[in-house]
Amino acid sequence: MRRKIIALLLVVHGLITSTFMFYIEDPMGEGVGWNGSSWLLTGTLDAQLVQILGTLLWVTSVIAFVLAGIAVFTLRGQWRLIDIIASILSLVAYILFWNGLRPVPEYYILGPVISIVTLVALVIARWPPDEWIFGAEARIT
Numbered sequence: 001m002r003r004k005i006i007a008l009l010l011v012v013h014g015l016i017t018s019t020f021m022f023y024i025e026d027p028m029g030e031g032v033g034w035n036g037s038s039w040l041l042t043g044t045l046d047a048q049l050v051q052i053l054g055t056l057l058w059v060t061s062v063i064a065f066v067l068a069g070i071a072v073f074t075l076r077g078q079w080r081l082i083d084i085i086a087s088i089l090s091l092v093a094y095i096l097f098w099n100g101l102r103p104v105p106e107y108y109i110l111g112p113v114i115s116i117v118t119l120v121a122l123v124i125a126r127w128p129p130d131e132w133i134f135g136a137e138a139r140i141t
Helices: 002-021 047-073 079-096 110-124 130-134
Strands: 023-026 029-034
Touching: 002 029, 002 047, 002 079, 002 110, 002 130, 047 079, 079 110
Parallel strands: none
Antiparallel strands: 023 029
16 A cells, blocks of 8 residues: 555655646736746856756656565565655756745745755665555566
């Protein structure tokens, strides 16, 4: 049961991260999502290149979170590395494109907090062990 819950949480985290890739106009007010700008890259790089880089970072992190969830569900030991990569990509994207998140960046703070907690748990605390997720008798590949 733990394995299924963790797999589901990883996939859901990835799907929620996908909302950063889109900017939805609101005719009655300010839009929601990422507007394509970066506090660091806009003005330094062409606006279209900033849009491409941001989209690539968001898409890659989404795919990695979903793959990590699938890896947990299918008893793959690589889930940990995939989740670490997804969390790092997500944090880099969030840091680079912070000011472009609308209506206000603070609304999106839970995503990076989850990624930071994930990195601390997986890299520093080395938690959770595979046995806790998969069970002692599971055959992890």
